Amino acid sequence: MPTFEFSSVLSDAASFAAKPFAGYPPHHFVGGNIDEPTVPADALAEAVGNVIRTHGHALGKYGMDSGPQGYLPLRETIADYLERRAGMTVSPDEILMTSGSLQAMDLINKALLNKGDVVLVEAANYAGTLTKLDALGVEYIGIPLDENGMRMDALEQSLSNLQAQGRKPKYIFTIPTIQNPTGSIMPVERRKEMLALSKQYDVPIFEDDCYADLAFSGERPPAIHALDDDNRVVYCGTFSKSIAPALRVGYLVAPWPLMGHILPLKTDAGSGALEQMVLAEFLPDKFDAHVSGLMPMLEEKANVLCSSLDEHFGAIAEYEKPVGGIYLWVTLPDTIDTDRLFHLALQKGVEINPGSQWTVDGAANKHRMRICFGHPSVHSIREGIAQLAQVCFEEFGLPIRSGNIERT
Amino acid sequence: MPTFEFSSVLSDAASFAAKPFAGYPPHHFVGGNIDEPTVPADALAEAVGNVIRTHGHALGKYGMDSGPQGYLPLRETIADYLERRAGMTVSPDEILMTSGSLQAMDLINKALLNKGDVVLVEAANYAGTLTKLDALGVEYIGIPLDENGMRMDALEQSLSNLQAQGRKPKYIFTIPTIQNPTGSIMPVERRKEMLALSKQYDVPIFEDDCYADLAFSGERPPAIHALDDDNRVVYCGTFSKSIAPALRVGYLVAPWPLMGHILPLKTDAGSGALEQMVLAEFLPDKFDAHVSGLMPMLEEKANVLCSSLDEHFGAIAEYEKPVGGIYLWVTLPDTIDTDRLFHLALQKGVEINPGSQWTVDGAANKHRMRICFGHPSVHSIREGIAQLAQVCFEEFGLPIRSGNIERT
Numbered sequence: 001m002p003t004f005e006f007s008s009v010l011s012d013a014a015s016f017a018a019k020p021f022a023g024y025p026p027h028h029f030v031g032g033n034i035d036e037p038t039v040p041a042d043a044l045a046e047a048v049g050n051v052i053r054t055h056g057h058a059l060g061k062y063g064m065d066s067g068p069q070g071y072l073p074l075r076e077t078i079a080d081y082l083e084r085r086a087g088m089t090v091s092p093d094e095i096l097m098t099s100g101s102l103q104a105m106d107l108i109n110k111a112l113l114n115k116g117d118v119v120l121v122e123a124a125n126y127a128g129t130l131t132k133l134d135a136l137g138v139e140y141i142g143i144p145l146d147e148n149g150m151r152m153d154a155l156e157q158s159l160s161n162l163q164a165q166g167r168k169p170k171y172i173f174t175i176p177t178i179q180n181p182t183g184s185i186m187p188v189e190r191r192k193e194m195l196a197l198s199k200q201y202d203v204p205i206f207e208d209d210c211y212a213d214l215a216f217s218g219e220r221p222p223a224i225h226a227l228d229d230d231n232r233v234v235y236c237g238t239f240s241k242s243i244a245p246a247l248r249v250g251y252l253v254a255p256w257p258l259m260g261h262i263l264p265l266k267t268d269a270g271s272g273a274l275e276q277m278v279l280a281e282f283l284p285d286k287f288d289a290h291v292s293g294l295m296p297m298l299e300e301k302a303n304v305l306c307s308s309l310d311e312h313f314g315a316i317a318e319y320e321k322p323v324g325g326i327y328l329w330v331t332l333p334d335t336i337d338t339d340r341l342f343h344l345a346l347q348k349g350v351e352i353n354p355g356s357q358w359t360v361d362g363a364a365n366k367h368r369m370r371i372c373f374g375h376p377s378v379h380s381i382r383e384g385i386a387q388l389a390q391v392c393f394e395e396f397g398l399p400i401r402s403g404n405i406e407r408t
Numbered sequence: 409m410p411t412f413e414f415s416s417v418l419s420d421a422a423s424f425a426a427k428p429f430a431g432y433p434p435h436h437f438v439g440g441n442i443d444e445p446t447v448p449a450d451a452l453a454e455a456v457g458n459v460i461r462t463h464g465h466a467l468g469k470y471g472m473d474s475g476p477q478g479y480l481p482l483r484e485t486i487a488d489y490l491e492r493r494a495g496m497t498v499s500p501d502e503i504l505m506t507s508g509s510l511q512a513m514d515l516i517n518k519a520l521l522n523k524g525d526v527v528l529v530e531a532a533n534y535a536g537t538l539t540k541l542d543a544l545g546v547e548y549i550g551i552p553l554d555e556n557g558m559r560m561d562a563l564e565q566s567l568s569n570l571q572a573q574g575r576k577p578k579y580i581f582t583i584p585t586i587q588n589p590t591g592s593i594m595p596v597e598r599r600k601e602m603l604a605l606s607k608q609y610d611v612p613i614f615e616d617d618c619y620a621d622l623a624f625s626g627e628r629p630p631a632i633h634a635l636d637d638d639n640r641v642v643y644c645g646t647f648s649k650s651i652a653p654a655l656r657v658g659y660l661v662a663p664w665p666l667m668g669h670i671l672p673l674k675t676d677a678g679s680g681a682l683e684q685m686v687l688a689e690f691l692p693d694k695f696d697a698h699v700s701g702l703m704p705m706l707e708e709k710a711n712v713l714c715s716s717l718d719e720h721f722g723a724i725a726e727y728e729k730p731v732g733g734i735y736l737w738v739t740l741p742d743t744i745d746t747d748r749l750f751h752l753a754l755q756k757g758v759e760i761n762p763g764s765q766w767t768v769d770g771a772a773n774k775h776r777m778r779i780c781f782g783h784p785s786v787h788s789i790r791e792g793i794a795q796l797a798q799v800c801f802e803e804f805g806l807p808i809r810s811g812n813i814e815r816t
Contacts, residue, residue, distance in 0.1 A: 064654045
């Protein structure tokens with residue numbers, strides 16, 4: 001049968017081709033999937049049934065009678081939630097519901113960035129941050145991190161260097177609360193320093209608070225947005241990690257008039273109504289208890305991951321013990337190339353994120369890796385890390401010792 | 409209080425600013441909103457409760473264990489639905505679930521179009537088609553329509569003219585089944601002619617079948633996709649008009665390998681899960697009966713709209729009686745400027761779509777307007793059209809006669 005050659009009409013943006021989905025490997029240490037038994041399915045089923053029976057007529061209108069920013073009762077309860085948990089004072093009119101925080105990120109980027117612009121980002125970062133900027137033709141400069149997040153001396157140096165070149169970054173992008181991938185939580189004083197630098201150099205801040213509900217202690221500093229007194233912070237958040245990733249309910253917070261410029265760029269006539277309606281029911285009454293119940297489970301998995309690494313990699317795996325979140329950032333000896341380890345481990349059913357994809361300077365971070373513990377079971381963590389150590393030894397001769405067993 | 413000036417950092421794409429949502433006017437004859445009592449809220453509530461209780465664990469993974477194309481049980485039932493209703497033979501692997509058909513359109517455009525490309529579209533068109541192409545910097549040539557949809561003689565002429573200039577359009581965009589805004593249904597023979605021209609000139613077809621379920625008779629010709637024997641048709645559809653617009657469940661159908669190039673462009677990590685899961689329950693068992701029940705209600709409203717126009721505008725309002733859909737395309741005398749009528753009527757609580765926004769040659773269509781009857785009640789249609797006639801008379805001196813009343 002003849003077939004039209006769509007390759008002859010592809011745009012420049014469509015150069016990359018995905019392969020068909022082939023399922024997940026047995027030991028799945030990548031991405032934001034969560035542990036399936038922790039999905040509050042019964043509570044969601046009850047909430048969505050209730051809300052559709054009582055407010056289902058609102059489905060008849062795009063935007064559920066709330067306009068293009070999303071379901072108003074949800075935006076109202078998110079404003080309460082942001083005040084309660086992050087110390088933010090936000091009007092529902094400053095909130096736009098999106099299809100996950102990824103769409104929020106796309107919208108903010110589209111509203112602020114032209115090809116050739118420059119932005120400042122944490123030097124180790126969510127891979128999607130970097131690929132989105134790459135796709136836009138935007139230059140990004142990585143600011144080094146320490147155990148408290150983005151380093152302010154390095155940020156000031158970069159701002160000053162750019163100023164000397166007559167350039168101004170379009171924004172400072174930060175994940176201050178459970179940084180991805182390093183897991184750090186930026187202390188409040190450093191948040192204030194970042195705001196001061198943002199003012200001094202007249203550059204706005206883009207704060208991604210996607211993991212902020214996952215501090216194991218239940219305590220978190222106020223958002224940078226909460227400390228800002230002149231509307232220079234654009235903010236995004238999500239319930240993907242705290243409730244369920246497939247729900248796709250994210251949001252962004254932006255002051256008018258920026259919001260007015262973002263809305264025309266959301267060309268999908270709204271994000272899913274049922275997610276928004278169910279969350280409007282779930283968030284005020286059930287969310288805090290749900291997250292409180294989730295934290296000990298996540299913390300236990302983090303502990304199992306750390307002890308598995310200790311057992312199977314020993315001293316060659318360096319990391320900061322997680323205080324929240326669903327990932328661990330691991331530094332291995334320089335002789336280990338995690339790009340290669342990724343490919344070999346995947347063949348054995350273990351998937352990890354190689355450090356080169358999660359850093360601005362990929363070449364300098366080939367000996368690092370991100371390991372997500374949100375989705376795999378405790379059993380899978382133990383099995384998968386043992387398997388990973390074996391693959392690593394076979395290729396790189398390290399780790400020599402796993403637990404009590406010396407490899408030869 | 410000082411405020412950061414986001415206007416100083418906006419991108420070129422963000423030049424337009426929306427105003428805050430101010431609700432709908434009393435007589436709302438624009439957009440795809442539907443009649444709220446027709447939302448099958450109880451059936452949706454039951455279906456979503458069932459599916460979350462039994463399959464809610466799948467929410468724990470992005471893509472609900474089905475990968476980036478969307479919930480597999482839904483894609484399977486959409487393949488059945490497309491065969492049953494549109495005569496299409498489609499594999500679930502050729503379907504991508506999207507946030508409404510608007511996101512499908514954005515993705516297809518992004519995959520196929522570069523700035524400066526040219527495409528062929530129906531000369532009267534969905535305004536969103538045109539604004540999306542404008543935003544991409546893509547040139548579009550309007551192909552005239554008659555009562556059977558896009559005219560094939562005009563299409564051939566355009567293809568031939570472009571060929572003579574050494575140019576090839578990236579696609580032929582068509583809404584063949586209940587064309588927006590003219591409401592025509594393209595007969596099967598003309599669909600075959602379009603495919604033959606598409607082959608002859610080696611240009612693919614982008615078929616938008618968003619309204620295809622809304623033929624009052626319940627009968628529709630096979631989709632152009634169904635008649636295609638060499639994978640040259642990209643297709644999109646939605647359940648916004650047949651179930652509820654706020655659900656945001658659209659989809660596109662594309663052959664591999666085009667699908668492989670589209671997937672990386674969907675950067676939101678999936679569309680809403682609950683919409684997909686509820687539709688997977690609703691579509692096989694309840695959809696056909698729901699739509700069958702809806703058609704007489706829509707047809708009645710179309711009839712009320714036509715009789716109201718006849719009563720209040722008389723012979724100066726020309727239109728084709730709708731055979732389906734939710735809109736009517738009305739031609740008024742040349743002396744009436746519907747851009748101006750739009751502004752004046754809105755002040756009186758009546759909103760219409762001026763013809764200039766729904767046509768490629770806006771200036772030549774200022775005496776036309778689109779009137780949607782999906783959302784307003786029968787009462788609102790009668791009241792609103794009477795009001796519109798009064799506003800039109802006050803500004804343009806026409807219509808002189810409304811019903812038995814002669815205006816002076």
